[in-house]
Amino acid sequence: MAHVHFASGQRRLTGGVAEVQVEAGTVRELVRKLEEMFPGLGAHLDETSATAVAIDGYIIPDAMYEPVPENAEVHFVAPLGGG
Amino acid sequence: MSRTHVICNINGDDVEFLCDDGESLLDALRDDVGLMGVKEGCGTGDCGACSVLMDGKLNCSCLILAPEANGTDLLTVEGMADGDHLHPLQQCFLEGAALQCGICTPGFLIAAKALLDQNPEPTETEVRYALAGNLCRCTGYDKIVRSVLEAAVQIRETV
């Protein structure tokens, strides 16, 4: 089970839910399941975050096919650049 | 347009070139003589990247008109090493990691040489003031100042 946390800006699409447990092997599967649970959320995560995902604290860009380890802590965050 | 004939000595070689009257020495060195080690950071005398020694004196070549170089002795970074033997400032800059991007380095080396030619035993403060006309955005100057002080020691020891 992955522990998925939603930032405050994402919670308007989860009806205020801040955290859910989802069984998923990859980020893609996770996003699909989240879309089933909260219609519109999957598309939102796809568009707004460009699938930058933090898994157990490390931010991974373009993470759609990334494996999600058992008990992973998952956050959807904005992709980052820098100087 | 008629061009001015300039004869001077650059880095030990007699050099002749033609330039426009309004052309800067910086442009003449780069475009007419092909000395690309002289860098342009501002073109207004504020950054020191185009520093040269003219008759031993430190100048921003962007502030000098090319015809003014007639009859002078010029030194650019290309003339600092003695063949394969680097000037102590060059060697100390390398060993002291005094450069990052390197664009300001030729100007700093020339300005530092001008200082050490005049004052072989400068204090840290003297080095900092002598180099205050040269801008570096990468290093915070720390390693540049240390390298100049180290080069001064080495030059004194070899004399």
Added chain:
Amino acid sequence: MTATEERPDYKYVGTRPIRHDGLDKVIGKARYAADLVLPGMLHGHILRSPHAHAKIVSIDTSAAEAMPGVKSVVTGADFPDLGAAPNGDLAKNVIARDKVLYEGHAVAAVAAGTRREAMDAANAIVVNYEVLGHSLTIDQTMSPDAEILHDGLITRGIEPAPTEASNIVARTCFERGDIDQAFAESDVIVEREFSTTPIHQGYIEPHACVADTGQDGKTVVWCSSQGHFRVRSATADVLGWDTSRVKVIPAEIGGGFGGKTTIYLEPLAVEMSARSGRPVKIVMTRDEVFRATGPTPGSKLKLKVGAKNDGTITGVKAWMAYENGAFPGNAAMLGCMTVVSPYTMEHMYLEGFDVVLNKPVNAAYRAPSAPMAAFAMDTLLDEVAENIGMDPIEIRLHNCPSEGDPAPYGPKWPTIGLKECLEAIRDSDHYKSPVPENAGRGIASGFWFNIGEASSATVNLNENGTATVVTGSPDIGGSRASMALMAAEELGLDVYSITPVVGDTEVVGFTDVTEGSRATFATGMAVVEACRDLKMQLRQRASTAWDCDVEEVEWVDGHAVHSPGDHEALSLAAITAAAKRTGGPLGATASLNARGAGPAFSTHVVDIAVDKETGQTQVLRYTTAQDAGTAIHPSYVEGQMQGGVVQGIGWALNEEYIHDADGRMENSSFLDYRIPVASDLPMIETIIVEVPNPSHPYGVRGVGEVGIVPPLAAIANAVHDATGLRMSDLPMSPPRILAALGEAVE
């Protein structure tokens, strides 16, 4: 240097060899983009808008085209309208189409035989403008009667979505717990409003490029850039070309700091080269660099911090507006994500507003958005510490996050080294020494994410036993030396037997921009992976020569060693010399999307003297402690730390964009935009903290950016300690300090 845990005994990693590209740089042979001369080359010049905001009614280029030496003139109409497609805004920034959005916005470009001819011709272009109202401040542009920069710009992040366009790009909000409860539970509450102006990256080399477009419709671009693969794709997009028509060769780069992660000149040079059939060089003047290339944003920040008497931060409420310049960006979002990161807290409400206004569009600058945020946060934390009588290091240690704590932007922190940085400063000679008389001391911390992204490396072994390491990462601060050191460590080859080079877009695999402190981390990973592949190959070659199983061959210190001991060890050079016999030349390539970039933290202490008669400040002593993970080449890690600090000092004390009422920049030279010079500064003492990043083979964390984050607040706190003033507007220039001292007396 502080080694915080037992680290492996490396032979090369952690040493300080002379950088491989150093010699050319001290003898004047290093080639930057402006140094390139091609046969028949033309010189380009750009006509720029004199107005901050105006409609382009018409452009007449006929007089310019008739002038001597002129070979090509282009305007926005000569480039495709990308609309809302990716890079659509970038295209409009490279050359304006219907509207100019800031003074300095490119309107037309000319290529001619000489620079003088190009300049004269550009001045002969007649542009009719219809001048529009403009906004130069956050307050102006957020006001309901502000002139709209972009029709149809609807603010994101507001429910329900607004129906009218505005200059507010987006609202971002990060919320945790209940901020009202936090303040109700607080013993101390401090709040202030802060402002900062745009700051230029100030690289000494102006932007420059040369483009040579051939009859076959392909072009070669030489340029000064932090990422030539991005130059390739962005240039192709702006031209409406297929990417494969563009080859980009990275020249040496004369500083970037984030400012060379985008493009300005390249599509113009390519298009004019295509039209004229000649190579075209464009070099910006310093004036153009200031007026037309990306500064880091100005900001207006309101923060409120609650704490208990024991120093525990209860919560932070922030309202943070960041200028984006003329086109939309995400500066405020990054501000929200970084503002409280060096601290743990149960409650927070962080609200960010990105706004467009009539100034050049932002480009990244070292840890973009974080320094202003830290300026506000660490100033207020200093005030909290003062109010409750707590040491400024102790309050930071008391609230310091460690592995597993939730970061403010969501995820749990992985392995981080902030505590170690704070302790290093606490235990430093500087912090233990008394504050000099008539001076003040300030402390601040900073955070930056660091990123991974895509990198490629090819390592070829030469027939004489040396190696060439080719990567796609432009080297802006010594990264070639780091690549060579990691390859040396892997292969057991002397570091000077390795030649590290930056390959062009056709000789090395795709590599993202050198940004986000990623080169030594991510590209280093690719180098290590390629070297490990090579080591496997070397063992196989030895097993072929020895006619044994590869499992019997170990790679030890640059030699193949037969573990049963039947054969004498073979050096790398012996294997490469016989490579044709054992299967051909040896080379390996690795391309990866690097995972596990390690967050960076840094803590600084500074002593500042303030002349109360002139308002002049003097930095007396400065010490920075920064977690590098592992310092591959300590000299260049120190260099990154020192460079970041001094840029922060300039930001805190002197640098600012000054515009007149019409939106024209008044200080577009290094004389008037004053970056620090050697005589302004003391030595910058460095303490490299090493808490290895477990995701990198050598523990690298990335060191390029975080050093610029703490100085603003550290200096403001030192000025307070020296004078009693809380300076909340940057820069803390002599007139500002003098005015504040005057007000304090009244």
